[in-house]
Amino acid sequence: MQKPTQPPPSCTTAALTIIKDNRTTTVYWLVATSIFSLLFILSLSTTSQPPSTPPPDPFLFPSRQPQNSPHHNRLLFLNQRSPSSPSLPTAPSIAYLISGSKNDSGRILRLLFAIYHPHNYYLLHLDLSAPQSDRDFLALTVHSIPVFKAAQNVNVIGKADFAYRKGSSSLSSTLHGASILLRISDNWDWFINLSASDYPLVTQDDLLHILSYLPKDLNFANHTSYIGWRESRRLKPIIVDPGLYLLEQNEIFYATQKRDLPDAYRIFTGPSSAILSRKFIEFCILGTDNLPRTLLMYLANVPSSLSVYFPTILCNSQQFNRTTINHGLQYTSFDTRQEPRHLNSSDFNDVIQSGAAFASPFLPDDPVLDRIDREILGRSPGKPLPGGWCLGEPENDTCAVWGDADILRPGPGARRLEKRIVELLSNGTFRSHQCVI
Numbered sequence: 001m002q003k004p005t006q007p008p009p010s011c012t013t014a015a016l017t018i019i020k021d022n023r024t025t026t027v028y029w030l031v032a033t034s035i036f037s038l039l040f041i042l043s044l045s046t047t048s049q050p051p052s053t054p055p056p057d058p059f060l061f062p063s064r065q066p067q068n069s070p071h072h073n074r075l076l077f078l079n080q081r082s083p084s085s086p087s088l089p090t091a092p093s094i095a096y097l098i099s100g101s102k103n104d105s106g107r108i109l110r111l112l113f114a115i116y117h118p119h120n121y122y123l124l125h126l127d128l129s130a131p132q133s134d135r136d137f138l139a140l141t142v143h144s145i146p147v148f149k150a151a152q153n154v155n156v157i158g159k160a161d162f163a164y165r166k167g168s169s170s171l172s173s174t175l176h177g178a179s180i181l182l183r184i185s186d187n188w189d190w191f192i193n194l195s196a197s198d199y200p201l202v203t204q205d206d207l208l209h210i211l212s213y214l215p216k217d218l219n220f221a222n223h224t225s226y227i228g229w230r231e232s233r234r235l236k237p238i239i240v241d242p243g244l245y246l247l248e249q250n251e252i253f254y255a256t257q258k259r260d261l262p263d264a265y266r267i268f269t270g271p272s273s274a275i276l277s278r279k280f281i282e283f284c285i286l287g288t289d290n291l292p293r294t295l296l297m298y299l300a301n302v303p304s305s306l307s308v309y310f311p312t313i314l315c316n317s318q319q320f321n322r323t324t325i326n327h328g329l330q331y332t333s334f335d336t337r338q339e340p341r342h343l344n345s346s347d348f349n350d351v352i353q354s355g356a357a358f359a360s361p362f363l364p365d366d367p368v369l370d371r372i373d374r375e376i377l378g379r380s381p382g383k384p385l386p387g388g389w390c391l392g393e394p395e396n397d398t399c400a401v402w403g404d405a406d407i408l409r410p411g412p413g414a415r416r417l418e419k420r421i422v423e424l425l426s427n428g429t430f431r432s433h434q435c436v437i
């Protein structure tokens with residue numbers, strides 16, 4: 001297998017042949033053009049990728065190829081998986097939002113390489129505290145990696161948001177990222193929001209392999225309805241987040257009054273790390289139920305809105321309260337003040353034995369990350385994570401030559417993750433830990 005040299009026929013020429021075939025298909029042509037121009041506008045306004053949408057790479061995605069037969073429907077559904085082999089479970093796909101701020105572009109690239117798989121989608125966001133030159137650097141670097149170009153699955157948000165760690169602007173920027181990802185592709189099944197200080201503990205082949213055996217509506221999110229003094233200190237104050245209305249970085253404004261907790265719905269809190277199903281993200285962003293919007297308005301003036309939003313919607317809607325596993329599959333260790341502490345080499349064994357998929361937070365380029373790369377991910381510095389799609393010589397750059405992205409090669413990480421998920425699902429713990437009040 002080699003990299004593609006000549007692109008299959010372009011969409012516009014195919015559409016024009018349909019017109020010649022039959023006058024009534026003009027409508028389809030119009031619909032197709034408007035969808036493509038929509039994508040065009042979207043990619044112009046939100047991402048830094050070139051506005052053209054070349055066809056999927058024939059080596060990475062042999063099953064997504066446009067057919068040569070003049071079936072005009074194909075044109076409209078170019079991006080969908082072809083239903084050629086319904087019996088084989090296809091690998092699922094994950095949409096990652098990776099956020100960082102000033103000085104984080106190096107860490108974001110490292111994390112991106114460490115969780116890369118051609119099947120997934122990646123959206124990188126450097127918030128407004130980072131200079132535009134960082135964003136440009138990120139976009140140019142991403143554009144220079146051949147496999148990212150072939151898979152067309154890495155995007156950088158060009159018009160950044162402010163994301164204050166404490167206020168609601170980080171929630172707004174997470175929802176912004178999720179809605180861009182919904183537009184970018186119909187294909188992904190789960191949404192994962194990572195920050196630059198997170199790192200994976202399993203390969204993507206491991207994670208995708210395990211997820212392919214689970215129902216696609218499962219959500220993984222730590223949640224509790226227990227509101228102690230620590231939590232109420234973060235829920236009762238009234239703040240105004242400058243990220244929502246000021247262009248310059250500024251202090252958060254605290255009002256002197258406090259307010260009561262809501263009783264129209266039950267508040268649940270949890271760490272913001274979660275693996276959320278596409279159905280749930282659609283419910284939050286496109287749904288007709290109004291809870292996601294009323295809660296959003298309520299949280300506008302709350303100090304820790306990101307830790308409340310997703311768990312509260314999950315547990316207050318009948319549609320999702322039975323689909324939630326009370327564990328975000330992320331390892332975090334807390335210090336005596338209940339703040340997450342930086343993980344280092346001394347934590348390596350605990351972190352790996354936890355069976356989690358991610359861990360957080362790490363300091364930039366901590367030596368433990370090199371150990372994870374070497375022993376767990378099998379990744380060399382500055383190279384994408386190897387997987388079943390890499391066909392190169394092992395001593396050379398294995399991922400410089402690629403094949404079918406549907407082929408997964410899970411390793412020991414899949415066994416650790418499987419064991420953890422079986423524990424979470426077994427023994428009645430799954431039901432008894434769900435959204436309990």
Ligand SMILES: *[C@@H]1O[C@H](CO)[C@@H](O)[C@H](O)[C@H]1NC(C)=O
Pocket residue numbers: 103106364
């Ligand atoms: C930015 O990162 C560089 C290298 O990673 C480091 O030397 C520098 O101190 C950082 N600056 C800030 C403000 O964190």
Ligand SMILES: *[C@@H]1O[C@H](CO)[C@@H](O)[C@H](O)[C@H]1NC(C)=O
Pocket residue numbers: 222271326327328330331332
């Ligand atoms: C999530 O919940 C599990 C079990 O209750 C706990 O061990 C873990 O530390 C929690 N994770 C985070 C990030 O708080």
Ligand SMILES: *[C@@H]1O[C@H](CO)[C@@H](O)[C@H](O)[C@H]1NC(C)=O
Pocket residue numbers: 099125163164165170171173174177193194195196198272273274306
């Ligand atoms: C999710 O994204 C927001 C901003 O987009 C960020 O502030 C937050 O830390 C992220 N959550 C995690 C768990 O990384």
Ligand SMILES: *[C@@H]1O[C@H](CO)[C@@H](O)[C@H](O)[C@H]1NC(C)=O
Pocket residue numbers: 317318321322434435436
């Ligand atoms: C989910 O919601 C329904 C209806 O409100 C309720 O009867 C059920 O107990 C809830 N399930 C859980 C696990 O909270």
Ligand SMILES: *[C@@H]1O[C@H](CO)[C@@H](O)[C@H](O)[C@H]1NC(C)=O
Pocket residue numbers: 341342343344345346347
């Ligand atoms: C890792 O961190 C812990 C506590 O934060 C510290 O006691 C330990 O010495 C650190 N280990 C290394 C190898 O830096």
Ligand SMILES: *[C@@H]1O[C@H](CO)[C@@H](O)[C@H](O)[C@H]1NC(C)=O
Pocket residue numbers: 393395396397400
């Ligand atoms: C390694 O890759 C280079 C460039 O792609 C190629 O010229 C060389 O023959 C490869 N070496 C081996 C041992 O495969």
Ligand SMILES: *[C@@H]1O[C@H](CO)[C@@H](O)[C@H](O)[C@H]1NC(C)=O
Pocket residue numbers: 422423424426427429
């Ligand atoms: C089942 O529950 C018991 C008691 O709660 C616990 O000790 C055991 O570890 C659980 N087993 C699994 C596989 O979760």
